[in-house]
Amino acid sequence: MAEPENNLQISSSIDETNNNHKHKKKNKHDKKRPRDIVEEEEEDENVNNTHSNGESSKKKKKKNKKKDGENEVEVENELEEKKVKNNSGSGIMSNESFDSLELSKSTSKAIMDMGFQNMTQIQARAIPPLLNGKNVLGAARTGSGKTLAFLIPAVELLHKLKFNPRDGAGVVVICPTRELAIQTHDVAKELLKYHSQTLGLIIGGSSRKTEAQDLAKGCLIIDEADRILEANFEDELKQILKILPKDRQTALFSATQTQKIEDLARLSFQETPIYIDVDDGRKKVTNEGLLQGYVIVPCAKRFMVLYSFLKRHQTKKVMVFFSSCNSVKFHADIFNHINLHCASIHGKQKQQTRTTTFFDFCKAENGVLLCTDVAARGLDIPDVDWIVQYDPPDEPKEYIHRVGRTARGEGGKGNALLFLIPEELKFLCYLKEAKVPVKEYAYDEKKVANVQSHLENLVGENYFLNKMAKEAYRSYILAYNSHSMKDIFSVKRLDLQDVATSFCFSNPPNVSININTSNQRKNTRKVDGSRHGFNPNNPYGKRNADDKRQFVRH
Numbered sequence: 001m002a003e004p005e006n007n008l009q010i011s012s013s014i015d016e017t018n019n020n021h022k023h024k025k026k027n028k029h030d031k032k033r034p035r036d037i038v039e040e041e042e043e044d045e046n047v048n049n050t051h052s053n054g055e056s057s058k059k060k061k062k063k064n065k066k067k068d069g070e071n072e073v074e075v076e077n078e079l080e081e082k083k084v085k086n087n088s089g090s091g092i093m094s095n096e097s098f099d100s101l102e103l104s105k106s107t108s109k110a111i112m113d114m115g116f117q118n119m120t121q122i123q124a125r126a127i128p129p130l131l132n133g134k135n136v137l138g139a140a141r142t143g144s145g146k147t148l149a150f151l152i153p154a155v156e157l158l159h160k161l162k163f164n165p166r167d168g169a170g171v172v173v174i175c176p177t178r179e180l181a182i183q184t185h186d187v188a189k190e191l192l193k194y195h196s197q198t199l200g201l202i203i204g205g206s207s208r209k210t211e212a213q214d215l216a217k218g219c220l221i222i223d224e225a226d227r228i229l230e231a232n233f234e235d236e237l238k239q240i241l242k243i244l245p246k247d248r249q250t251a252l253f254s255a256t257q258t259q260k261i262e263d264l265a266r267l268s269f270q271e272t273p274i275y276i277d278v279d280d281g282r283k284k285v286t287n288e289g290l291l292q293g294y295v296i297v298p299c300a301k302r303f304m305v306l307y308s309f310l311k312r313h314q315t316k317k318v319m320v321f322f323s324s325c326n327s328v329k330f331h332a333d334i335f336n337h338i339n340l341h342c343a344s345i346h347g348k349q350k351q352q353t354r355t356t357t358f359f360d361f362c363k364a365e366n367g368v369l370l371c372t373d374v375a376a377r378g379l380d381i382p383d384v385d386w387i388v389q390y391d392p393p394d395e396p397k398e399y400i401h402r403v404g405r406t407a408r409g410e411g412g413k414g415n416a417l418l419f420l421i422p423e424e425l426k427f428l429c430y431l432k433e434a435k436v437p438v439k440e441y442a443y444d445e446k447k448v449a450n451v452q453s454h455l456e457n458l459v460g461e462n463y464f465l466n467k468m469a470k471e472a473y474r475s476y477i478l479a480y481n482s483h484s485m486k487d488i489f490s491v492k493r494l495d496l497q498d499v500a501t502s503f504c505f506s507n508p509p510n511v512s513i514n515i516n517t518s519n520q521r522k523n524t525r526k527v528d529g530s531r532h533g534f535n536p537n538n539p540y541g542k543r544n545a546d547d548k549r550q551f552v553r554h
């Protein structure tokens with residue numbers, strides 16, 4: 001999908017191939033009684049995400065239509081929201097306006113059309129040095145406006161240089177997934193509305209030769225930078241760097257800066273960059289408006305609890321994360337089979353299906369999206385109410401990116417739920433050390449749907465469901481085996497009968513699982529031959545003992 005004339009290139013170099021409002025009822029979620037996740041639907045605490053562009057969410061507009069008696073509650077909520085917005089200590093906004101940057105008229109007008117006046121903190125701190133040609137390594141929490149923090153300088157610099165399409169690509173933006181590249185391309189398009197500069201999108205599938213020619217000039221931006229090396233795309237990145245000019249300007253951005261960033265910085269920066277971490281010193285790394293909980297579910301009951309949760313939250317917008325494409329496929333199919341409508345996104349789909357599903361879910365007011373980590377990073381999907389991590393994230397860092405799909409922007413609100421089997425509870429220590437606050441939620445056994453035997457019959461009799469269930473079961477075990485945090489997620493501790501039950505089998509299916517522990521994640525996790533080096537004091541992974549730099553926000 002490369003366009004012929006591009007001086008701003010957005011590309012996805014990495015893509016996955018596999019894998020408060022007030023408490024209305026005070027006693028509901030108090031300390032003694034964990035929140036019940038499968039109880040009858042009542043107003044969730046955090047269902048209205050209001051994005052910082054000043055637009056109220058559709059849901060909020062709908063809520064405002066509620067009968068008169070509820071107006072008082074609404075007014076209180078509005079006031080509370082304003083309080084949050086003015087609290088610059090915990091919010092993402094700065095007091096500085098875009099006007100203070102003295103941007104070109106075309107860029108200023110485009111920003112005005114977006115409805116933004118003040119910059120977010122990362123924008124206020126990263127845009128000026130980038131405009132001055134400095135290299136920047138930028139960290140700021142999820143949903144805090146990093147995209148414009150690098151796109152505004154990119155567009156301004158091209159404009160100032162009077163960069164022409166015939167000059168080639170002036171700016172290259174590298175994103176870890178295709179959807180993120182598409183989204184970033186859309187934001188850049190909005191910014192370039194009144195400019196003569198052009199832009200293009202490379203998300204695989206087009207001529208390598210044309211792509212190489214388009215990339216021949218420019219300055220480099222890497223979004224979700226830490227993810228780039230994780231997927232072992234070091235070689236590809238080196239190829240890209242080789243064809244870029246040596247005297248370029250470079251910027252790396254992510255919500256989580258880690259050891260991997262150092263490797264990447266070494267590869268991509270010619271000289272030491274300016275390091276900007278706007279959230280340094282914060283007591284927690286996740287967003288203010290995010291309510292996070294975990295629920296302990298025995299493995300054999302996982303499916304039924306998820307099913308009951310989704311049934312209960314049918315009027316909400318929910319994303320559910322799985323560890324493999326096959327698991328997403330199976331769950332989407334069986335849920336749709338039993339009239340629980342859900343969409344899915346994973347790396348084994350055709351790009352057209354992925355793109356359509358992504359945009360449909362962005363527009364939807366409610367609905368369920370089952371996905372792999374292909375949707376974990378950077379995606380700015382409006383008004384997501386719940387992030388459910390059905391399969392465990394690979395690290396606390398991935399947890400942070402997944403839950404970052406909700407409660408985005410200033411005053412944004414949302415909920416997150418992590419499923420853990422009793423054997424995985426130690427993961428909570430790592431979350432605590434990573435400054436992620438999670439509360440225990442519960443479910444009422446009596447309210448969990450009892451459809452296990454019905455589903456076992458269905459999977460037993462339906463050839464296609466059976467095949468998908470087997471593949472999903474196998475992939476779940478393989479993904480578990482390749483987990484980075486082996487001390488917690490040990491495949492040896494899994495009870496395969498219980499795992500089989502969670503994939504709607506009455507007995508473990510006959511599948512070949514050739515687990516070779518010496519070969520785990522050979523292609524996806526190895527960086528410079530080292531393993532991650534996690535421990536509770538180092539929840540984000542390995543770094544040198546003498547390295548005192550603060551790569552993670554506290």
Ligand SMILES: Nc1ncnc2c1ncn2[C@@H]1O[C@H](COP(=O)(O)OP(=O)(O)OP(=O)(O)O)[C@@H](O)[C@H]1O
Nearest residue numbers: 052118119120142143144145146147255378380409
């Ligand atoms: N100056 C601003 N004022 C108000 N809202 C803004 C501003 N800048 C960006 N936003 C909005 O904030 C939301 C989050 O922005 P963005 O997607 O850039 O976050 P991010 O920091 O890149 O998140 P992630 O780490 O998840 O990739 C978007 O809906 C965007 O339109």
